[in-house]
Amino acid sequence: MGTEIDSKAKIISASIQLFSQKGYDATRVSEIAEAAGVAKALIYYYFRSKKEILDYLVQNLMNDAASITLDFINVQLNQMLTEKKIAIENGKLHFADEQAIQEFMTNINSYHQRIVDFVLTNRQVLRILLTEALKDSKHRQQLFQLTKLTPLVDKNLILKKALENFPQAENAALFKLFFFQIPLLGFAAFFDDYKSFSQQSEKELRASFLRALQVITISLITGSKVKPNEGEC
């Protein structure tokens, strides 16, 4: 013990690799053992069952997520409001000066960076969770619980403003889910595939995605009210 680089860690690592690659159901315990370079029976020394490995991975992700304070942006936004660098008028943000805009952009970007870094770092387990969430209601709950950590609507002043464009309250949640959280998950889940397809570096892709987030955010903030079609849509 000590020298043999922690069998448990190897089992966990192999599990992440395989679950995210082939899915939980299609992954065999024997494959995990083989990939981890340990005997199959050892897995049952550390985990009660195959299911428990999955639970362990997801729980770890949840804990990691919880330990990250993602709403720090609000603190800074409020500070900017207090310092009169920004103001909200007629449902739109107004900036005191060019420097205020710059500061605002920096803050919002740093906020997005944190989220993107988190999903990229944990992309394999996120992919596992996403896949499982598509078929298991328990994991679906966990996935949605996870998205609460991106408090765009409730706490984040920015999107809150932007989402006022939507007449119904629920629509805000819908927009948040399908155009912010789902893209984030999708980015994490398909990152490696898209990377090899686009032949861009990890860094470039990350930057591009962040810029896309900016486009959406800014556009929304400064965007005009939408008159929803009252047709038969």
Add this chain to the structure above:
Amino acid sequence: MGTEIDSKAKIISASIQLFSQKGYDATRVSEIAEAAGVAKALIYYYFRSKKEILDYLVQNLMNDAASITLDFINVQLNQMLTEKKIAIENGKLHFADEQAIQEFMTNINSYHQRIVDFVLTNRQVLRILLTEALKDSKHRQQLFQLTKLTPLVDKNLILKKALENFPQAENAALFKLFFFQIPLLGFAAFFDDYKSFSQQSEKELRASFLRALQVITISLITGSKVKPNEGEC
């Protein structure tokens, strides 16, 4: 001869139900048989293997998708350009008058409606395909092939304009994928869950999502250029 309303159809229907519910791997052939109300062996009379059922479902989806012309919007857009109802200046769309705006909105919404209707109608198989795409490269290819049917960037003048906001060409593809196609897929895949969670009707959700698509689209079209942060992001 009348009672057994096409056993094959019942098998297919049961497969869609179960695959989309529990995932392909977790669905047992015996469960399909039970759900379809036929003998297990009959499934192998119509399909060579469990895998072939999946292939059949996906192939059918692909064929259905192919038969739908999703880029009709371009035709109408071009017509509006010809009729001088809209013009493109400085990378932004300019409208001749209020009526032009209205017509444009109608067109774009009808375009989105078609896509949304397609993904909602086929949401179960789409969910299956999405789940499988997350673990099987063959299905990943099919999923991406499917997204080619939403020709937002290449052929669609609207997003083309909007996406000029992105400095690099590749970013357009990234934006298209993660903020249009993935949300669409996500909407289809999580529709039923979100519906029961939000307690909104199918019609309402569809309308809300369409409005969200409008928000994004309009905001982008009329949006100001984004100066990407040049920091170490």
Add this chain to the structure above:
Amino acid sequence: MGTEIDSKAKIISASIQLFSQKGYDATRVSEIAEAAGVAKALIYYYFRSKKEILDYLVQNLMNDAASITLDFINVQLNQMLTEKKIAIENGKLHFADEQAIQEFMTNINSYHQRIVDFVLTNRQVLRILLTEALKDSKHRQQLFQLTKLTPLVDKNLILKKALENFPQAENAALFKLFFFQIPLLGFAAFFDDYKSFSQQSEKELRASFLRALQVITISLITGSKVKPNEGEC
């Protein structure tokens, strides 16, 4: 009926082909149907079961065999004895003159020809029977029953003489079985393989085998007594 070249015959023919090729157990009823170009269910119109097809083939073989009089040689041999063309002295055949030898050879050869022609004509079913006899005692009985049709020991004067070389009576049966009947069966069973391997024509092989039978027969008839090793063999 009449035009459609007899479905039953096609089923039988396909069965012979497949049973002899892959063995009874490994042949599927569906394969027979396919090879015969009829629906699987039709097979059950003509035969109660797959087993019954096999029984039918073997029974047909037995009947064909029974209808051939294979011991006609004895008649002619006895005639030669009566006509003093041959005589038996000291356990060896003595011939009256060269012409007698010639006549004798002709007779014996014509006898062998009949047998060889029979096994070659029926080689496919014989192969089936041989294979089945190796695992099923009922067919083993039928195979041995079939060999009674080659009455070399009991009725055939020639080998009877030759086999007097063997001290024990049973040995005659052993010799007959392993050095006459088994070779005959082997010749029939492996004929097609040996033919394509040796690249000789069917006619040539048949002639060669007949010559080999002569060699054995003649050698035995004129052969010297064998003093069996009395060692521990």
Add this chain to the structure above:
Amino acid sequence: MGTEIDSKAKIISASIQLFSQKGYDATRVSEIAEAAGVAKALIYYYFRSKKEILDYLVQNLMNDAASITLDFINVQLNQMLTEKKIAIENGKLHFADEQAIQEFMTNINSYHQRIVDFVLTNRQVLRILLTEALKDSKHRQQLFQLTKLTPLVDKNLILKKALENFPQAENAALFKLFFFQIPLLGFAAFFDDYKSFSQQSEKELRASFLRALQVITISLITGSKVKPNEGEC
């Protein structure tokens, strides 16, 4: 750890028993498990498939056969030639004296003994191989490869002489196959059946068969040339 005297050996033994009894196709894996007194799944712990058990048995037979030097007789024959105890004149063997004949007989018998012992010891697997060879070309090849270990024609001076009786060279191979190798295989394959039928002891049958081999061999060696019938045979 002592009680379970090697489960793998028990599986192999049960497989040999059952395959040779009922044939490979008709033997169920569950039967092997039951006969071996182990769980069905254990069979798949040691063998990838039912087919692999068969392959293992045949391969083992091939290896055993290869490890036995069956042509040692040639060494002794050559020695007798060198010692002038035998000579070859006019295509026939001539012996120096009575003692030479006796020595020769001893040698040839010891040669046959080895072969017969080998086929008797491995009669069950040989029977399996024979049965499979009748339907699978791969096993046919292996069967014929096995017969190469009885180098009667090419290396064995005795039969080489004898076979000169045959005009065509190929006939030698035919004779070797159908009147030496096939009888040997037949003896092995039908040994147990013939034994219980003849009610002779194993020892007696073995001795009888060896004597039959002697009869054939001696007769051939001292036999007169055969004038093949030039008729329409």
Add this chain to the structure above:
DNA sequence: AATGAATGAGTTTTCATTCAT
């Protein structure tokens, strides 16, 4: 005479899990 559809009872194979050491 002929067949497409259907199935019960098996068949091989798999796999998560346990046990003895």
Add this chain to the structure above:
DNA sequence: CATGAATGAAAACTCATTCAT
């Protein structure tokens, strides 16, 4: 901690046979 051996339960798939027409 670690493992080779072992297994019960179930999985996918097969196949001879039957049924309705």
